[in-house]
Amino acid sequence: MAGGGDELKLLATWFSPFASRVKFVFHLKGLSYENIEEDLKNKSELLLKSNPVIKKVPVLLHNGKPLCESMVIVEYLDETFAAVGPSVVPADPYERAVARFWVSYIDNKLVAPWFQVFRGKTKEEKAEGLKQMFEATAVMEVAFRECSKGRPFFGGDAVGIVDVALGSQLGWLRASETLSGIKLFDPAKTPLLLAWAERFLALDAAKASMPESGRLLAYAKMRQAETDAANASK
Numbered sequence: 001m002a003g004g005g006d007e008l009k010l011l012a013t014w015f016s017p018f019a020s021r022v023k024f025v026f027h028l029k030g031l032s033y034e035n036i037e038e039d040l041k042n043k044s045e046l047l048l049k050s051n052p053v054i055k056k057v058p059v060l061l062h063n064g065k066p067l068c069e070s071m072v073i074v075e076y077l078d079e080t081f082a083a084v085g086p087s088v089v090p091a092d093p094y095e096r097a098v099a100r101f102w103v104s105y106i107d108n109k110l111v112a113p114w115f116q117v118f119r120g121k122t123k124e125e126k127a128e129g130l131k132q133m134f135e136a137t138a139v140m141e142v143a144f145r146e147c148s149k150g151r152p153f154f155g156g157d158a159v160g161i162v163d164v165a166l167g168s169q170l171g172w173l174r175a176s177e178t179l180s181g182i183k184l185f186d187p188a189k190t191p192l193l194l195a196w197a198e199r200f201l202a203l204d205a206a207k208a209s210m211p212e213s214g215r216l217l218a219y220a221k222m223r224q225a226e227t228d229a230a231n232a233s234k
């Protein structure tokens with residue numbers, strides 16, 4: 001793998017879809033890195049020192065210098081190692097700005113409501129989260145048509161930052177679908193996203209960066225049971 005001379009360490013947890021975004025770029029570019037597995041119930045001094053503001057993974061340590069927030073790290077790696085492997089950030093300023101808009105939309109309108117469904121305290125809260133997720137998925141179907149212009153990815157012929165942002169969430173989205181029996185990506189309503197998801201998951205970088213589906217499903221089941229028990233006792 002490339003990246004010789006640079007020390008790249010990633011503070012992560014195996015199940016984190018946000019850490020998967022960064023791992024995806026490492027694998028896509030063929031950059032060597034050291035994965036440091038965090039226990040989020042007992043965060044290390046290194047994590048607390050490196051990300052004192054939000055105290056979350058992923059954190060990149062580039063030659064010892066910390067950087068937080070998954071998509072900030074993705075763009076930083078893309079720029080810093082521009083000469084190594086494929087690029088995920090569009091070179092054209094307008095296309096770059098549009099792609100960043102969709103990344104922000106994914107985090108605010110799809111991922112945030114998903115947390116509400118998973119962790120919501122009441123049935124109403126969960127139902128509202130689910131409604132918002134379906135609305136956002138319908139919007140992303142149209143966004144895919146517009147961004148891809150008939151090509152395989154949001155980024156066109158190759159994956160871009162929108163693919164990385166959404167694609168790395170697919171493991172959790174699928175685990176949630178299995179647990180709830182509710183399909184978010186639907187052959188009738190979101191055929192383009194359904195086909196895109198298959199394409200994304202078939203990429204070597206996706207296989208190398210995303211959690212194994214059986215292990216993730218067991219973990220999601222356990223977390224769901226923990227959350228339900230905590231809500232029931234309130």
Ligand SMILES: N[C@@H](CCC(=O)N[C@@H](CS)C(=O)NCC(=O)O)C(=O)O
Nearest residue numbers: 016017018040056057058069070071
């Ligand atoms: N917006 C952040 C989200 C990161 C995040 O939520 N990480 C979770 C793991 S999936 C975490 O570290 N949680 C620990 C905590 O909430 O204390 C990013 O994109 O990096």
